[in-house]
Amino acid sequence: MMSDLIYPTLDLFLYALKTSLNTTDAETQKKQAAFLEQLPSNTKFYDPDIETEYLEITHPPQINFVAHNKTLEGYYYAVRLNDTYGLQIDCSINNQTETQPANSFAILKTEIEQKLNKELAIIGKTWLLSGWLPENSSQNHEDIAKKCYYALFKDTPWQPDKGTFLDGKVFEVGRSQYINQSLKNVSTSLNSNEHHAIITIYNNRESAEKAAEFYKDWMGLFCYRSKISWAYWQSRLVKDSLLNHYKKIEENRKITNQSNYWQENQKITTSRQILNNIDRILQQYTIDLLNLSFQKQIIEINLSNYQLRLALMKEKAGQNNQLDFLEKFSELANKKYLPQITKDIENMQLGLQLLEDTINATRSRIEVEKSERERNFQELVAVAGAGIATVSLLQSPAKDFCSKESRKDIFEKIPYFCDYPFSSSLMVGIIVGFMVWWLRKRWR
Template sequence: MSDLIYPTLDLFIYALNTPLNATYEETQKNKIAFLSQLPDGTQIDDSDSETEYSKLTKPAQIDFKSNDEELEGYYYPVRLNDTYGLQIDCSVKNQTDPQPAKRFKTLKTEIDSRHHKELVAIGQTWLLSGYLSKDFFQNPEDIAQDCYYALFEDNNYQQKSSGTFLGSSIFEFLGSRNLDRNESSDRHVIIAIYSNRESAEKAAEFYSDWMGLFCYRNKITWAYRQSRLVKESLIKHYKKVEENRKIIDQSDYWQKKQNFAISRKILNNISDILQQYTIDLLKLSFQKKIIEINLSNYQTRLNLIKEKANRSDRLDFLENFSDLATKKYLLQLTKDIENMQLGLQLLKDTINAIRSHIEVEKAARDRNFQEFVAVVGAGVATVSLLKEPVKDCKDIFSKTDICNYPFSFSLAIGVLVGFGFWLLRKRLL
């Protein structure tokens, strides 16, 4: 038997208010999307000032009525710096009779009907809670497992951890979604099985703490997912440059005259890729900074929770996330940034090498053109000089037909002089 008194389900949803480089129109769009999660006509007091934790409505809780008369619930919207947070709470009104674990499925259906999908969430956390009946002995771990299965029909989780909170049992279930596969979100579920009503009522004082803690956790996992996407983009940029470099590195590439214009296009293309690569590298560093800031906030909030709770409580599973963020997320990002910076230097070297090839080719072309101009100039000058003297050629070449064709004679002499001038330049230069 897996019965709980006063089963309560809370969904904590988080969405960005002002993403990096967001325009005023984009910020307003995010605000409208967040408002769409609340009842029609709800007004929020959302100033532009930075605030660590701000309640957005008066009263802070907005109650809702369910079509199921046995249920009750409320919305609780807040803003945490650049992030909107929304708690949707739904519970069974009966606070005396034990309810089967499958009641959580009913609660989830109610919450899902009030959570509009147009909100682009950066993450979410489910919190299930209830307290045990004094009349029956039940294993909290078995109840937590049944509650999870009632909530998610796939019965699929990657990891389960446990601890104690307010002298009661608390469990964490992590979904099977893999962050390294860039899934949209990991499934994060907390299930608190309180030993008595007093502990359950005391736990209600921690909702604002959970709101902050889950926010920092979801922002850390979101930033890491974003960093994986940015890394993929950086790798694609690098591969494109490598493809262009291989074309230019062909042994006979520079011997083909038509490739000079192609090389200029390739150089411009690589320069554009380098610019995008540099921007993505900055984004990667930015995601690392997001993780560092939110990890610090997470640890601070967790310490506050531990101070408010019983000294004997064990919340190691929450502290394990700090280790994961430090030893995996931050370490991986640090290595990625170092490697991608090396890649940036290689890209710059590639551009410099191509530019040098192009400059050498251009200089050779300019030199050939100058030689051509010089040779033609010498020929033209010779023809001009012979223009007048050739009129008197009959006195010199009276026994030949040369003087009958003065222009052809001048042109031939000009060509011979030009050819001789070209040979002379070749020997001297």
């Protein structure tokens, strides 16, 4: 048949963070437990708390599994790469002599997915499809690769990047994982429809067996790729969060900038509540801005590791191999991801400065308003004090002046004063208070 391969093999490489920014010990243990759920229950697991570039964390490193389909065979291989767990699940047709149809990969995928705990939160995954052609085969490598691909992903376009590997042909599909997803539809589970696939069609068994020596290299390369894609996607989420914070602060700023806001005798407590709200949002904004810079650093570190690992693979494979197509991803990271995040950081830092200016302006206006109200209160106290003092001073003399002996003098000419001494004293106090207010205002 025109789509036959010998020993079709499917490998799933998936990655989950062991630790991340601000992860607690309890959260780290929970992530470790979730990763262990992918392995057989009797697995001997060893993960010391040390920093390591590549550590096999099970004994034995390769754990064979019993397939549901007896014609299949496979194994688990688990490692830790610094702060990330990596898991390879390998499954193949248990027959290395007879040809198998390309749609056998659908059977292999079903077997692998039955081994997975779909609750595991992952940062990326890659499917690696491989097999070799029968002797003297005239089949077209790309036609077979395309049929193998569609056995796994029926409704996705075939738009591969191409190269050569160990005298065979290699194809990569799914270069932009996460990037085309909506913010609302992002998935971090194994159920994600996003995919990245490498299909290798070898010319003979010897090449396929030699390719098995590159599994550790693929493990590292795919890990760095996944972390770069994940960090860029996280940066998009962080940017969206920053924009939301900025909008909230702008809403509060517009309230305080209304022309009648400070003229309507707003309560100081209300203004302070607005200021506290802006302060709280600004703290979250600052944390997100640091997180954005952190994602950039993740991309830079893993991009360097990706390029180094790819260079080592090229050297290991020899000069007759063409793996340059794998450099397109590093170009994407260099020309799109990093410049985009750098520009976002610059813009958001400018936004931070504007927000700080907004807070300072709001705080100044509150202090001015507070000082003005305190001054008005002092004016009231001074005027009221003058009036009350005048009333107090007049009451006692008024009684004496309005006695029968004194009424014969000038006070009998103003009987109202003697008939209503308190009211008269109060009127004089008000007049004195008004004079005090007028003089203070004039001298200010």
